[in-house]
Amino acid sequence: MGKGNSNKVVILIISLFISLIVGAVVFAMCGYSPLSAYIAILKGGLGSRSSIIISLSQTMIIAFMGLAYITAIRAGICNIGLEGQMYVGAIAAAIAGVYIKGIPSFIHVPLVLLMAIVAAGLWGMLVAVLKIRFGANEIITAIMLNFIAENFTSYLVSGPMKVEGTVAQSERVQDSAHLVNLVDTPQLSSGILIFFFLTIIIFLIMKYTRFGFEVRVTGENALAAETGGISAKRTMSIAMFTSGAIAGLAGAIIVIGVNGRFIDGFSSGFGWDGIAVASLAGLNVIGNIFSSFLFGVLRAGATVVNRTARIPYDFIVVIQAFIVLLLGCPKLSEDLYGKIRKIAVRKGKKDE
């Protein structure tokens, strides 16, 4: 077990290096200095107290999405509806945050989070229900549900819920619904604590409970699970509810912890990044923390590179894509690792 893991880590590191080198080539080809670009990314992502906090606040949302993806895929459903579930959770949070008035904060905040969990969880479970009852392909239904969620929430904040002014956004949530900041300047929402708490819960459930076992078996082979007396349908539905709920929770935290309101089109592809970090982490909930941090640093760093080195943001997206791509073909890194090791072994023998 330990050996297998350390090999995985080495392969991961090789993939990272290769993608950085490919990235460097792309930078150089377009006339940017790769070294100064990478230094700027590191500085922007980790260079100071404030940049670390900015990286962390980016990490938080991506990590939520990664966790949501892992929860579903463990049960054998590829949830690419994260983006839509996040929007649904966010709008539910906005509705509860704006229109419920006059209750103390220690009731209001949990209530808002609960609304988001229920709304987004049901929205996520819809995918599983459509799959189980009608045999619908979960990829297609999830993509369609994404469109519906994005556009419907967009309608709500451009129409009935719109605040006065030129921007399509909801009103500010009540003060009592605000999630307190962990750090004030620059802001880091205490949502990150909720994330760590959730990660531990999911980790424990997956590892030590009967339900976790059922999820694993269903994910490996639904038919075998059914034969063994596990209701695969029930397991899938619950897993999708949980997955959607986690994505929705991230949306709620953006609304009550980051922006203070629902802004139309607030997501910059968090759901998609979530899938990438989950894959990068090998679908491991603990690994998810680290891969999300990597993406968070890249995101925060990218904005600084964009500003100081005049390198378009899209370059960072290219590097991120390379990392995921290379991990998608582990054979390549393995082969490389094997070859280099052989050479090293031969050399080592000669030296002796």
Next chain:
Amino acid sequence: MKNKNLYKVFFIISLCLLLTACGGKKIDSGGSSEKSNDKEVIKVGLIVGTGGLGDQNFNDLAYAGLKMAKDELGIEFDYSEPQSASDYATYITQYAEDGSYDLIMLNASEAESALTELAPNYPDQKFSIIDTMVDAENVVSLVKDFRDYTFLGGYLAGALTQDTSIENMNEQHAVGIVIGVDSPVMQEGALGFEAGARLACADTDVRVGIVGAFDDPATAKEITKSIYDGGGDIVMTLAGGSSLGTINQAKESSLYAIGCTSESPISTAPDNVIASSLESLDSIVFSLCKDLIDGKLEYGERSLGIYNGYFVISYGESNVPVPQTLKDKINELVGKLESGELVLPKTKNEIDSWIKDNSEYVYSE
């Protein structure tokens, strides 16, 4: 076992070396981004709208303004292109934490809530934002007066609809304006148009069409057609991406239109588009930089209108004949607005009495 791990370590170290070696070579060829630490130089940060640069509109105009300020006033500037509305908080924080920017410009009204939240955290940092009002002591809010956007176009329409010598212009004194959505600012645009048209000719019938979206040229085209069918012969458009529908319908019906934002409507249909109401965001950005250098930057709301040269009417390369007397009259109106002698009405109900008070501006050939 131990040996194996050793090779892993060796391998990783060699990869590190490889990478740094690569990088080292490239720094000689490309290490050019020197930063001047001279504190005398004014440095501006521009955070553009989510449309990004290359939108041929808003963002490009702000960039052009800073470029001009760089060339002529010697400022320095950096810019960023956020991917979504939720990125503004991150960008604002990064720019503000950096501390080297004399002014951080937000070229997006979507940044409103982020700036409202963050501006008080950085009391010594100057910010500016466009199209919305942020009530903080260190923010300059640039707010367009949409009545001014359409007023001159309205006057032009009201004057020309009387002129039956122009091809296809009918007897009826009817014109129209197509606005993007039913919002307060858009309604102000419609108000400015009506005021202009009825100032030129008091009995002008002004029709207002609402598309419902800024990216729906098909509906804009239908609405324009219905205005033409009802006897209107000049339609102004204030509908962003939907505007093209109006321009196309004008072409099909061989009637007339007035564009907005840039000169591109005129070049699209030079035989049908009479003029276009231009926004000069670039010059406002430039003047902000100038104020910054002179230490005269004033916080609070700064209204953008005809009187400070923000909206300009342009006839471009249009083939529609506009009499010189009318052009002179419009220039006169601009002068009166600049000097404050002419003040536009605030509500629809005021228009009638306002026209009576300003009867000297009636247009007759």
